Amino acid sequence: MDERRLREVALTPDEYRVIVEQLKRAPNEVELGMLGVLWSEHCSYKSSKALLRRLPSTGPAVLQGPGENAGAVSIGEGWAVVFKIESHNHPSAIEPYQGAATGVGGIIRDVIAMGARPIALLDSLRFGPLPESGRHFEGVVAGIGGYGNCMGIPTVGGEIYFEDCYANNPLVNAMCVGLVRTDQLMRARAEGVGNSILLVGADTGRDGIHGASFASVELDENSSERRPAVQVGNPFLEKCLLEACMDLSHTDAVVAIQDLGAAGLTSAVAECAGRVDGAGARIDVGRVPRRERGMTPYDVMLSESQERMLVVVQRGREREVESIFHAWDLTSAVIGEVTDDGQLTVFDSRDQVARLPVRLLTDGAPMRRLVGVAPEPPLDLVVDALPPLADAGATLLRLLASPNLSSRRGVFRRYDHMVGDATVVPPGGDAAMLRVKGTRLGLAMTADCNARYCHLDPHLGAQLAVAEAARNIIATGARPIAVTDCLNLANPDRPEVYWELEETVAGLSYACRAMELPIVSGNVSLYNDSNGESAIYPTPVVGMVGVIDDYAKRVGAGFRADGDFVLLIANT
Amino acid sequence: MKFGVVVFPGTWSDRDCGWVVDQVLGAELTYLWHRDTDLKGCDCVILPGGFAYGDYLRTGAIARFAPVMEQIGEFADRGGLVWGICNGFQVLCEAGLLPGALIRNASLEFRCEWTNLLVERTDLPFTSQCAERDVIRVPIAHGEGSYFADPATLSRLEQRGQVVFRYCGSDGRVVPGANPNGSLHNIAGIVNARGNVLGMMPHPERCSEAELGGTDGLKLFRSVADNALKVLVS
Numbered sequence: 148m149d150e151r152r153l154r155e156v157a158l159t160p161d162e163y164r165v166i167v168e169q170l171k172r173a174p175n176e177v178e179l180g181m182l183g184v185l186w187s188e189h190c191s192y193k194s195s196k197a198l199l200r201r202l203p204s205t206g207p208a209v210l211q212g213p214g215e216n217a218g219a220v221s222i223g224e225g226w227a228v229v230f231k232i233e234s235h236n237h238p239s240a241i242e243p244y245q246g247a248a249t250g251v252g253g254i255i256r257d258v259i260a261m262g263a264r265p266i267a268l269l270d271s272l273r274f275g276p277l278p279e280s281g282r283h284f285e286g287v288v289a290g291i292g293g294y295g296n297c298m299g300i301p302t303v304g305g306e307i308y309f310e311d312c313y314a315n316n317p318l319v320n321a322m323c324v325g326l327v328r329t330d331q332l333m334r335a336r337a338e339g340v341g342n343s344i345l346l347v348g349a350d351t352g353r354d355g356i357h358g359a360s361f362a363s364v365e366l367d368e369n370s371s372e373r374r375p376a377v378q379v380g381n382p383f384l385e386k387c388l389l390e391a392c393m394d395l396s397h398t399d400a401v402v403a404i405q406d407l408g409a410a411g412l413t414s415a416v417a418e419c420a421g422r423v424d425g426a427g428a429r430i431d432v433g434r435v436p437r438r439e440r441g442m443t444p445y446d447v448m449l450s451e452s453q454e455r456m457l458v459v460v461q462r463g464r465e466r467e468v469e470s471i472f473h474a475w476d477l478t479s480a481v482i483g484e485v486t487d488d489g490q491l492t493v494f495d496s497r498d499q500v501a502r503l504p505v506r507l508l509t510d511g512a513p514m515r516r517l518v519g520v521a522p523e524p525p526l527d528l529v530v531d532a533l534p535p536l537a538d539a540g541a542t543l544l545r546l547l548a549s550p551n552l553s554s555r556r557g558v559f560r561r562y563d564h565m566v567g568d569a570t571v572v573p574p575g576g577d578a579a580m581l582r583v584k585g586t587r588l589g590l591a592m593t594a595d596c597n598a599r600y601c602h603l604d605p606h607l608g609a610q611l612a613v614a615e616a617a618r619n620i621i622a623t624g625a626r627p628i629a630v631t632d633c634l635n636l637a638n639p640d641r642p643e644v645y646w647e648l649e650e651t652v653a654g655l656s657y658a659c660r661a662m663e664l665p666i667v668s669g670n671v672s673l674y675n676d677s678n679g680e681s682a683i684y685p686t687p688v689v690g691m692v693g694v695i696d697d698y699a700k701r702v703g704a705g706f707r708a709d710g711d712f713v714l715l716i717a718n719t
Numbered sequence: 720m721k722f723g724v725v726v727f728p729g730t731w732s733d734r735d736c737g738w739v740v741d742q743v744l745g746a747e748l749t750y751l752w753h754r755d756t757d758l759k760g761c762d763c764v765i766l767p768g769g770f771a772y773g774d775y776l777r778t779g780a781i782a783r784f785a786p787v788m789e790q791i792g793e794f795a796d797r798g799g800l801v802w803g804i805c806n807g808f809q810v811l812c813e814a815g816l817l818p819g820a821l822i823r824n825a826s827l828e829f830r831c832e833w834t835n836l837l838v839e840r841t842d843l844p845f846t847s848q849c850a851e852r853d854v855i856r857v858p859i860a861h862g863e864g865s866y867f868a869d870p871a872t873l874s875r876l877e878q879r880g881q882v883v884f885r886y887c888g889s890d891g892r893v894v895p896g897a898n899p900n901g902s903l904h905n906i907a908g909i910v911n912a913r914g915n916v917l918g919m920m921p922h923p924e925r926c927s928e929a930e931l932g933g934t935d936g937l938k939l940f941r942s943v944a945d946n947a948l949k950v951l952v953s
Contacts, residue, residue: 296770296860296862381773383728383775384773387728387729561829561830563831564831565860565931566732566768566925568734568735568738568925568928570931571930584738698930
């Protein structure tokens with residue numbers, strides 16, 4: 148096999164050998180592309196999966212842990228909170244506005260796929276220092292606002308840090324929180340032989356082909372040539388898609404909903420089928436509505452065009468479901484059906500263009516056994532070596548003026564944080580809180596990580612991220628209930644980075660177990676370095692949700708009245 | 720008293736307006752779909768906030784052609800109450816039911832924050848529950864809310880007292896520092912000459928319950944409900 152071609156689809160010669168061995172034949176071009184995207188680090192977690200199994204993910208209130216579009220936790224009174232955080236780092240480095248916008252769009256669809264209505268967004272952002280990184284910063288903030296504001300989902304929280312190590316590798320982690328009645332929680336399982344597979348939403352174009360593979364390599368000087376691998380968002384279309392999917396709750400004809408994200412149709416169909424033992428799917432790319440002419444089956448299978456969803460519908464009831472999408476002027480097309488042969492078979496009208504075992508696609512990627520080596524000597528911050536505090540007043544002013552500590556009002560006032568009439572603790576404090584309308588319940592939410600701690604000690608740093616998030620939730624009066632995590636690291640092929648990953652996961656696991664907090668969803672973003680250098684600090688962003696039984700008892704940040712006591716709790 | 724809340728594709732304040740009408744005010748509520756060709760007997764039609772049709776081309780430029788808009792135009796001509804909030808204001812200007820236009824904020828950025836509004840008309844069905852020269856706190860959330868009109872239109876608006884809300888300080892003083900978007904004359908909301916079509920950029924439906932930070936918005940909803948009662952009695 149041509150090495151160059153393998154590199155294009157981000158497969159190694161070893162991986163190619165495994166494919167040939169398993170298939171007992173050489174894959175064709177379409178199959179090679181499909182395997183390439185699903186075996187990418189981004190989709191297969193081949194470097195991190197073994198470690199991630201160590202994370203706690205169960206608890207009495209957990210309705211859905213990792214493995215679905217998003218996690219779900221019961222909050223009482225028949226409601227479940229659905230949430231997930233996901234990275235869109237690589238696209239945002241190349242094209243900040245669209246990268247951030249489509250990151251928001253993608254995480255919203257993950258929540259919609261669970262049958263939930265998205266009620267809030269949070270964003271954890273990292274950039275290089277200003278003003279040099281102004282293009283990244285401005286573009287990302289505008290992209291988040293541009294998408295979220297148009298969707299009518301409030302952006303209520305998050306964090307922003309500026310640090311040298313993110314100059315070439317900005318981090319954009321978007322978190323979405325949704326609500327659903329527990330009895331209407333959906334799961335993206337392709338059940339029922341003969342049931343129809345519908346593709347709904349946007350038409351399919353050539354945008355974003357190889358996006359998942361692109362996210363799984365280091366950025367280099369040719370990265371801007373990968374701009375076609377960055378998708379373009381259409382939040383208006385997604386808003387219509389959201390409302391149509393909410394209207395689906397009026398029918399019981401829907402079996403499953405699945406977001407089309409990284410690796411597009413290939414991933415969506417394979418994942419849906421992969422969640423059901425023995426299930427397969429037969430689809431016809433000839434029936435996929437297209438945005439442009441001359442697209443090959445390869446293009447259609449790998450396109451990462453945004454604002455698309457897969458809907459599995461009971462056989463014979465397709466019209467019922469299609470009429471809901473048509474009411475919102477959305478395209479829908481029956482592109483295939485569920486089978487029980489365990490194969491993903493792709494036709495282009497009459498011609499079979501690909502046939503691969505679902506399991507090979509979803510679980511076939513050989514796990515990579517990487518070696519972690521701790522840095523020697525370990526990084527250490529000698530506190531005593533810091534200069535003595537000469538002028539406390541001047542230092543305080545400098546601290547307040549630091550971009551890492553200054554007010555975030557300039558950013559969050561560019562996000563609509565009030566739409567929905569539910570924001571009872573607005574951004575600017577510790578955690579935000581939204582009320583669950585029709586109940587007294589309040590949902591607190593936050594996303595936190597201090598990566599400087601993680602750089603010095605990834606194990607302790609990850610614990611501190613969990614602790615910080617928990618403190619922010621508690622400071623509103625709510626009780627932390629569950630976590631979603633986004634692990635951002637550099638190239639794990641380097642032993643010191645893989646060590647960071649090991650330590651980070653161990654630290655997260657330790658802290659979450661100690662606080663009895665299940666991690667119900669998450670995402671790993673590796674290869675956040677450029678040209679083999681300027682690696683980012685390990686940045687495990689912890690998204691946390693908490694509940695308060697009566698939001699009237701919530702506590703805001705800030706002093707209230709003259710003469711109130713100020714207490715500092717715990718040791719300094 | 721029946722409120723109708725218009726839903727275009729891309730509208731999002733429909734649910735918030737509906738919530739206030741139905742759950743807070745306790746009035747009758749119906750949603751009007753953009754393709755509807757009758758107004759279902761509504762006494763007041765609300766054009767809510769959002770990005771109707773994505774606000775592609777220009778804010779409100781596509782929405783004005785929606786089938787429901789023809790009925791709303793006739794309804795307004797008959798003296799029916801039409802209330803455009805945020806995107807709804809933009810649609811009303813595009814539809815020619817109100818003069819002027821909403822252009823990009825002077826900051827060129829989206830702004831979501833609380834503003835103070837000086838209420839300059841209290842004789843309207845939308846503001847009758849406000850005190851004379853009341854200062855109300857109402858949040859904005861828009862990227863294109865800078866009110867613009869040619870000088871002749873502007874002076875006509877001023878002379879006829881069609882400016883209903885003006886951005887001001889908490890003390891009621893209309894100063895440049897209180898203007899969040901560069902609107903001419905700090906204009907936040909205007910009414911047509913007849914007094915039955917109101918357009919405003921701020922969101923009263925976001926401040927009609929104490930837990931959301933304020934209840935001044937409810938004064939406007941109550942005014943409309945109260946006024947309709949009077950009409951029914953008389």
